[in-house]
Amino acid sequence: MNIDLLRRLSSARAISGQEDDARQIIIAAIEGQVEELRVDTLGNILASKPGSQGAGRPRVMVTAHMDEIGLVVRGITAEGLLRCYNVGGIDARILPGLRVAVGAEALPGVVLWKPIHLGREQKSVPLDKLHVDIGARDRAEAARLVRPGDMITFAEGFSQPGPGSVRGKALDNRAGCALLVELLQDAAWPCDLLVAFTCQEEIGLRGAQVAAQALQPDVAIVLETTPAHDLPDLSADADERAGGGPAFNPATRLGAGPALTVMDTRMITDPRLLAWLRAGARAAGIPLQLKSMRGGGTDGGAIHIAGSGVPTAVVAMPARYVHGPAALLRVSDYDHTLALLRSVLPDLSAATLARD
Amino acid sequence: MNELIRKLTEAWGPSGYEHQVRRLIQEEVAGLVDEMRVDALGNLICRVGSGGKRVMVSAHMDEIGVMALFAEPESGYLRFEPIGGLLHSTLAGNRVRFEDGITGVIGVHDSFGVGRTSVPALRDFYIDVSDGAGAAVEAGSPAAFWREFETRGTRLIAKSLDDRIGCVVAIETLRALGRQAPNELHFVFSVQEEVGLRGARTAAYAIDPELGIALDVTATGDEPRNRKMAVTLGGGAAIKVHDSGLVVPPAIVAWMEGCAAQEGIPVQRELLDAGTTDAAVIQVARAGVPSGCISIPCRFLHTSSETCDIRDVQACVELLRQLLGRPIELDAA
Numbered sequence: 099m100n101i102d103l104l105r106r107l108s109s110a111r112a113i114s115g116q117e118d119d120a121r122q123i124i125i126a127a128i129e130g131q132v133e134e135l136r137v138d139t140l141g142n143i144l145a146s147k148p149g150s151q152g153a154g155r156p157r158v159m160v161t162a163h164m165d166e167i168g169l170v171v172r173g174i175t176a177e178g179l180l181r182c183y184n185v186g187g188i189d190a191r192i193l194p195g196l197r198v199a200v201g202a203e204a205l206p207g208v209v210l211w212k213p214i215h216l217g218r219e220q221k222s223v224p225l226d227k228l229h230v231d232i233g234a235r236d237r238a239e240a241a242r243l244v245r246p247g248d249m250i251t252f253a254e255g256f257s258q259p260g261p262g263s264v265r266g267k268a269l270d271n272r273a274g275c276a277l278l279v280e281l282l283q284d285a286a287w288p289c290d291l292l293v294a295f296t297c298q299e300e301i302g303l304r305g306a307q308v309a310a311q312a313l314q315p316d317v318a319i320v321l322e323t324t325p326a327h328d329l330p331d332l333s334a335d336a337d338e339r340a341g342g343g344p345a346f347n348p349a350t351r352l353g354a355g356p357a358l359t360v361m362d363t364r365m366i367t368d369p370r371l372l373a374w375l376r377a378g379a380r381a382a383g384i385p386l387q388l389k390s391m392r393g394g395g396t397d398g399g400a401i402h403i404a405g406s407g408v409p410t411a412v413v414a415m416p417a418r419y420v421h422g423p424a425a426l427l428r429v430s431d432y433d434h435t436l437a438l439l440r441s442v443l444p445d446l447s448a449a450t451l452a453r454d
Numbered sequence: 455m456n457e458l459i460r461k462l463t464e465a466w467g468p469s470g471y472e473h474q475v476r477r478l479i480q481e482e483v484a485g486l487v488d489e490m491r492v493d494a495l496g497n498l499i500c501r502v503g504s505g506g507k508r509v510m511v512s513a514h515m516d517e518i519g520v521m522a523l524f525a526e527p528e529s530g531y532l533r534f535e536p537i538g539g540l541l542h543s544t545l546a547g548n549r550v551r552f553e554d555g556i557t558g559v560i561g562v563h564d565s566f567g568v569g570r571t572s573v574p575a576l577r578d579f580y581i582d583v584s585d586g587a588g589a590a591v592e593a594g595s596p597a598a599f600w601r602e603f604e605t606r607g608t609r610l611i612a613k614s615l616d617d618r619i620g621c622v623v624a625i626e627t628l629r630a631l632g633r634q635a636p637n638e639l640h641f642v643f644s645v646q647e648e649v650g651l652r653g654a655r656t657a658a659y660a661i662d663p664e665l666g667i668a669l670d671v672t673a674t675g676d677e678p679r680n681r682k683m684a685v686t687l688g689g690g691a692a693i694k695v696h697d698s699g700l701v702v703p704p705a706i707v708a709w710m711e712g713c714a715a716q717e718g719i720p721v722q723r724e725l726l727d728a729g730t731t732d733a734a735v736i737q738v739a740r741a742g743v744p745s746g747c748i749s750i751p752c753r754f755l756h757t758s759s760e761t762c763d764i765r766d767v768q769a770c771v772e773l774l775r776q777l778l779g780r781p782i783e784l785d786a787a
Contacts, residue, residue, distance in 0.1 A: 316494075344563075344580070345526045347533060360594040361521050361535065366470030366649060368495075372594075388594040390524035392535035407494035407656030453473065453492055 099432045101264070103127065104276040108256040108266035111199060113168035113185045113249045114301045117141055120164040120275065124295050127279045132293060138312060142305045143295040147282060152290035158446055159292040159315035159408070160281065160439075161306060161397055162274035162322070163299030166267065167421050169228070169250035171200065174241055178234035179210065182250055184225050186300030191222040192422055200232055201248035207232040252423035262429055269417050269425040271299070274321035277415075277436055281443075288444045299397050303364070306397030310404035317371070317446065318410040319439070320398040323427070324357055324389060326350040326416035347390055350416035352428045355385030356435040359412040362392055364399025371411035374450045378442035384434050389414065409451060413438065455767070456610070458482065459622055460603040463612035466551060468519030468537045468598045469649045472496055474553075475515040479621060479643050486628040487641070497657045498643040502628065503635025507782045510640045510663035510743070511627075511774070512654045512732040513620030513670065514647030517613070518756055519598040520550055522558075522581060522591060530590050532558065532581040537596060538648030542573045544757045550581060550597035557600060558583040558591070601758040608688065608764045615760035617647065619750050620669035623770045630775040639778055644732055651699075654732035658739035665706075665782065666736030666745030669770070671752035671762070672697075672724050683726065687751045687761070690720030691769040694747035699730025700737060705784045706746035710777065719773045720765075724749050744784070748774060 112120035124143055129135065132145035143164075149155065167186030174180055180200065184190075194211030210229040212220050223229075230250060234240035256266035266272075275295060282293065292313045296305035310318065328351035350357040358375055359367055379386040402410035415435050418426040467475035476498050483490065487500040498515070518538035525532050546562040546569065558581040562569040569578065583591045603612040610619070624641050631639075640661045645653035647670075658666065672692050675683030685692050693710045694702050707723075714721040726749075737745040748770050753761040 344531075344533065344577075345528070347524045360523060361470070361537070361596075364650075366537075366646060369471060388523070390533075390593060392521070392523065402495070403652050403655050405656065406660035407497075407653075409494055453496075 099429050100276060100280055101258070103279060104264060104273060105256045107272035107276050108268050110272065111204060111249065111251045112165055113170065113251060114165040114298045115185070116249050117164045117297045120272065121295070124164065124275060124279060128282050131282045138308065140305050140308055141297040142309045144309060144312065145293040147287060147291040147293060149287045149289040149291070151288040155289045155447055156316035156451060157290050157292055158443065159294060159310065159313050159318040159401070160278060161294040161296055161309065161318065161320050161401070162278045163271045163296045163305065163397055164275055165297055165300050166251065166270070167300045168252070169198070171244055171246050171248045171250060173246055174237045174244065175229065176237050178236045178240040179229040179231055180207070180240065180244060182228055182230055187421055188225070189421065190225045190228070193228065194223055196423060197253040198230055198250050199253045200230065200250050201244055205232050205243055206253065207250070254423035263426055264429065265424050265426050267423050267425065269427050270323040270420040273323045273415050273417070273427055273432060277321050277432065280436060281439055284440065289446055296397055303395065303397050303400035307400040307404060310401040310408060314405055315408055317451065318398065318401045318408050320396050320401065320410065320412045322396050322412055322414035323417050323420060324350055324414035325420050326352050326418050328352055349391040350387055350389050352416050352418060353430060354387040354416065355431060356438050357387045357389045357414045357416050359389050359396070359414065362395050362399070364395030365402050365410065367411050368409035370451055371409055374446070375411060375413065375442060378445065379438055382437065382441040384438045384441065386438070455622065455626060455764070456605060458625065459610060459612070459619065462618035462621055463603050463614050465618070466553060466598050467515055467517055468596045469516040469646045471553065471596050472515040472645045475618070476643065479515065479625065482625050483628055486633065488633065493657060493660060495653050495656050496645040497653045499657060499661070500628070500641040501639065502631065502633055502641065503637050503639045506637035507664045508638045508640070508661070509665045509667065509778065509782070510642055510658055510661050510736055511624060511667045511669065512642040512644050512657065512736065513624045514617045514644045514653065514732060515621060516645055516648050517598055517616070518648050519596055520581070521596050523593055525590065525593050530584060532583060532591060534579070534581060536576060539756055540576070541756050542576060545579050548758060549600045551600040552591055552595050552597045556583055556591055558597060599758045610762045610764055611759050613758045613760065615752055615762050616671045616755055617669070619671060619762050619767060623669045623750065623767060623774060626771040627774045627778070630771060631779055635778055636781050637778055647732055651732055651735040655735040655739065658736040658743065662740055663736070663743050666733055666743045668731040668733035668736065668745070668747040669774070670731040670747060670749055671755060671760070672726055672749035673729070673755055674751045674753050677753055681727070685722055685724050685751050687753055688763040688765055689722045689751065690766060691773045692724035692749035692751055693721050694724045694726070694749055697726040697730045698728060699734030700745065700747065702746045703744045706744060709784055710746065710748070710773065713776050714773055717772065717776050719776070720769050721773065
């Protein structure tokens with residue numbers, strides 16, 4: 099893992115539709131390593147990396163989305179508080195009291211909340227009632243600093259709790275971006291790679307749709323970061339469950355290697371690609387897991403039905419607490435995912451897609 | 455025709471895993487078409503005839519089922535996610551079959567308590583695949599419901615008549631046409647309809663048709679206290695006017711009804727307020743495609759005992775053959 103690269107990408111502030119910050123870091127990192135580098139109308143970074151033996155092989159698109167979930171300023175109250183709403187899937191229960199950064203200048207702010215002295219009975223604030231306090235005295239002062247449309251991101255910084263883990267905001271999916279950057283920094287591949295760092299995944303897979311339409315690949319691999327909840331079941335009826343009830347489904351587990359999606363709400367993974375990835379991991383001795391829940395969707399949902407269809411697979415790194423200020427990722431899962439891609443991508447051939 | 459219906463309805467093919475059905479259809483249509491290919495998602499696309507209009511006819515190969523994604527660590531019970539729109543009230547005690555032929559039985563929490571009269575959430579169901587010797591089904595395996603085909607008079611009773619009966623209509627129409635048609639016909643046996651019309655979308659993009667026709671089952675209104683619909687089982691081929699994803703252009707309805715009247719084929723009009731077919735995505739492919747649907751009336755949809763009537767199936771075949779076997783003139787609306 100290139101920790102410095104991931105640190106810079108995690109710290110980049112880039113909610114869906116305002117991905118400039120992440121885009122700049124990625125372009126600087128891959129310039130000179132790829133050909134046909136360009137930014138399309140929606141803001142996707144597209145590029146190609148020709149293979150040394152590209153002729154006759156499938157054209158593989160590898161993607162990672164750049165955008166992160168966050169909030170956006172929608173107005174300012176007379177008291178100088180920022181009214182805002184969410185961009186992408188965000189859990190209102192985690193927001194009160196949280197430190198956030200507002201606008202291009204990353205003004206420090208805090209999500210409004212009543213201290214415990216004044217109300218123990220306080221419920222979480224619904225997203226449509228959410229306000230952010232930047233310390234302004236009134237609307238005029240706030241309006242000098244902030245405009246409607248300014249993005250609000252988590253302020254929490256990137257850190258390494260220990261040598262084996264990293265913690266930070268936006269690891270979904272800057273970890274995928276870092277992985278793809280590292281992959282592109284490798285020497286030439288036998289196969290042609292088509293590359294897309296996509297925008298607006300978190301609000302509906304919008305960038306990936308046009309990227310796939312533009313690149314028209316034969317196969318696509320989506321690099322993602324996916325929820326792991328490999329933790330004790332602390333829900334109210336956990337004791338009862340211990341008496342023979344259903345086991346807790348963690349979706350994915352940290353440290354168990356890259357997770358393959360069999361099916362999610364937007365895509366059923368092509369069984370040929372599943373078999374290819376599983377065989378490749380087995381041959382290379384890389385641990386692999388299957389995501390054991392269907393929830394959510396990825397860029398694959400848009401890519402596989404683009405044009406006349408694209409066989410697509412999702413390779414994801416498990417992370418706890420995604421879509422929060424401090425997601426937790428194991429370095430080993432990142433490294434195993436990178437190793438898996440380096441191992442299997444050169445073997446992708448027309449035979450991989452043969453039907454019996 | 456019943457043997458073909460048996461063969462296709464008893465075949466295994468949950469969405470995304472249609473290969474066994476596709477193989478049976480490939481064998482069946484070989485010699486009936488000018489060209490066939492399998493596209494990136496697995497649609498089987500068969501071309502026959504030339505000249506006239508470029509028409510896409512779509513019947514989906516996939517069926518609803520379950521995806522076993524999580525095995526309980528100690529008991530080995532499989533927890534599953536739905537493939538397509540499962541009816542929870544039909545699950546307990548039902549059997550599913552995995553690709554390798556292993557059969558599982560679906561159970562439900564507290565089956566003689568809450569599970570007896572209520573309709574539990576999907577997370578309360580599980581699949582037992584134990585064989586008493588410790589063999590297990592691997593997590594990540596899809597399964598389809600399992601039930602044998604039966605007939606009762608003119609009634610056909612089977613799992614996955616949705617939409618293998620549409621595939622049968624397409625195959626029998628190809629047989630009746632005998633590779634003679636004054637139109638460029640693309641018969642698509644599509645994948646992944648039940649999870650969001652995904653196969654027909656990409657096939658329509660590739661074919662770029664001038665006219666789309668889906669062949670699919672539709673609900674009937676002749677069951678007690680069920681949805682109010684005019685469609686009856688045995689009432690003839692159902693010509694779709696409207697469903698929740700498609701408004702059929704009046705010129706297409708008129709074309710179909712005119713042909714049926716001329717040929718004396720029994721038909722009825724269909725308006726469906728909950729559900730749609732491949733035609734819904736064909737109509738929005740590229741710059742747009744006028745699209746309609748010929749529906750086969752079917753009771754007990756999405757259960758293991760879907761019920762059609764052979765006379766309706768025959769009417770659908772005859773109507774489609776007459777429509778496609780002559781030059782197509784659609785009145786400007």
